[in-house]
Amino acid sequence: MNNSSLRVLISDQAIAARVAELGKQISADYPDGDLVLVGILKGAFIFVADLARSIQRPVRMDFMGISSYGKGKTTSGEVKVTKDLDASIEGANVIIVEDIVDTGVTLSYLIGLLHNRKPRSIRIAALLDKPERRLRPVQVAYTGFTIPDEFVVGYGLDYAEDYRGLKDVCVLYDSAA
Ligand code: IMP
Numbered sequence: 001m002n003n004s005s006l007r008v009l010i011s012d013q014a015i016a017a018r019v020a021e022l023g024k025q026i027s028a029d030y031p032d033g034d035l036v037l038v039g040i041l042k043g044a045f046i047f048v049a050d051l052a053r054s055i056q057r058p059v060r061m062d063f064m065g066i067s068s069y070g071k072g073k074t075t076s077g078e079v080k081v082t083k084d085l086d087a088s089i090e091g092a093n094v095i096i097v098e099d100i101v102d103t104g105v106t107l108s109y110l111i112g113l114l115h116n117r118k119p120r121s122i123r124i125a126a127l128l129d130k131p132e133r134r135l136r137p138v139q140v141a142y143t144g145f146t147i148p149d150e151f152v153v154g155y156g157l158d159y160a161e162d163y164r165g166l167k168d169v170c171v172l173y174d175s176a177a
Helices: 012-029 045-054 105-115
Strands: 004-010 035-041 060-067 080-083 093-101 121-129 142-146 169-174
Touching: 012 045, 012 121, 012 142, 035 045, 035 105, 045 093, 060 105, 093 105, 105 121
Parallel strands: 035 060, 035 093, 093 121, 121 142
Antiparallel strands: 004 169, 060 080
């Protein structure tokens, strides 16, 4: 951590404005029916909390714990469910709420897993998208910001469990990486 430095990429005000827009869009897209937000732990915990409060209709919340990164900056390519949903999603409209889509490995795995549980529909909301790094195609219905191929932290995103509490999304430069 000694050689790390941070540069603000997306300010907390810009995030708040964009999350409000996404909330409006989702409210309009789902006028009725059960809507379940599935927050992916841990990175999406702040995004899902803000998004839920900007959606102007009732939502249910559930969470899945996924680990694919370990302690480094590159994905291990292996996806492990560390916490499963508490409730059935059969017949419900589901929005998977993710912090960032990078290679797409995590989300393509998750979509397959949740499809088997017979929801009425599944869409993805991701605060950030790094399309340059994509290895698996994933369709993101609600994207907050498209960003370049840089490692970012803050607003829930971490590096080895640090920086999640930063208000802004920041690029992390680490000479040891
Ligand atoms: P993917 O499976 O490669 O798309 O990786 C998705 C997961 O990797 C995200 O949910 C994040 O937890 C993590 N991740 C990818 N890029 C970053 C980053 O720039 N900062 C922090 N975590 C990241």
